[in-house]
Amino acid sequence: MSVEVLRAAVSAPTTTVLSLDIFDTVVLRDGTTQAFRFVEAATLAARRLGVDPGPLTELRLVSHDNAYRAIQMERPGADARFASLCRAVTAPLGLGAHGAAVLAECELEADIARLKPNPAALALISDARAKARRVIAVSDTWYSADDIARLLDAVVGEQPFDAIYTSADLGTSKQGGGMFDRVAVLEGCPPGEFLHVGDTLEADQVNAAAAGWNAAHLPRSHWYTLQRVWWKLRTIPLQLKAIL
The missing domain is CATH 1.10.150 (DNA polymerase; domain 1)
Structure with a gap:
């Protein structure tokens, strides 16, 4: 989905909460494994x-x-x-x-x-703030919300969310599908009023939509995918050394 369409979705009257994935959405990795x-x-x-x-x-x-x-x-x-x-x-x-x-x-x-801010995601956050929307982070990660807040302070220059939800803290994940229901309860908001944006098709779009959320896929570039392949090949010897 294009950034222009996403910005329009943020402005839609049915959207009261903008939800964003963290890694490879709000902050972008450099391709390392x-x-x-x-x-x-x-x-x-x-x-x-x-x-x-x-x-x-x-x-x-x-x-x-x-x-x-x-x-x-x-x-x-x-x-x-x-x-x-x-x-x-x-x-x-x-x-x-x-x-x-x-x-x-x-x-x-x-x-x-190894991270840098994603201007497109930060623009969505700015749009949401201008429309008085609540802005939250929903991330599958072993980090706690406090860890994510510290990371965002360092990479983005601020912690821009009203709340940060991580799978490690909640004991359920986007990938497993249960995290969206849990966050909706914690936010006290009907599923249809959320707009979730993330880079992973299944976790961020398919599973969010299955939970009744409005969802948008914001994938990384093909160049980034090629970088990931190169880094995976480079990392294989390190992983083999650890298990042999």
Whole structure:
């Protein structure tokens, strides 16, 4: 959907709440893979903690996959929590709570360095504010709302939302479909008054529409897709090293 059509939808009298995905919608990644960013963050954390980066990096990669396999059995459709993920990495190395805090700090720094604001999404937010619409963020992520707020302050220069909802905080996700119903209840607003915008077709458009929300797909460019393929190929050796 074009930005012009989206801006018209924001202005529609039936829209009272503008909802936006965070990653690759409000803030744009540079094409690096999740695994590559984990390696960057673990290397930085190891330097600050004065430990060998190898074990920390390998545990970050392996523990992440293990955590999500466990969650799919215990809480299908939910996300892991950031603090728990960091503790799972540092505890086997005897680094304790301090090590987990340092790793969390480094992961946020590594993520922030790989993000930039999306002018199109920020323009939608400005339009919504001008029309006195409520503006919220709805994101599938292991980050908490506080983590997202800090990230937005660093990348965008402000935290522009009235409320931030994350799958880690709510225990349900957009991908699983249950997050939209939960947010509608928390907002105290009928589903038909929401307009949700995001980059993922299934999670942000199909599942939002199935929950009765108005939804729009705002995908990344084909160039970005090619960048992602290149980074995935570059990251394969790092992932193989962690599991072998």
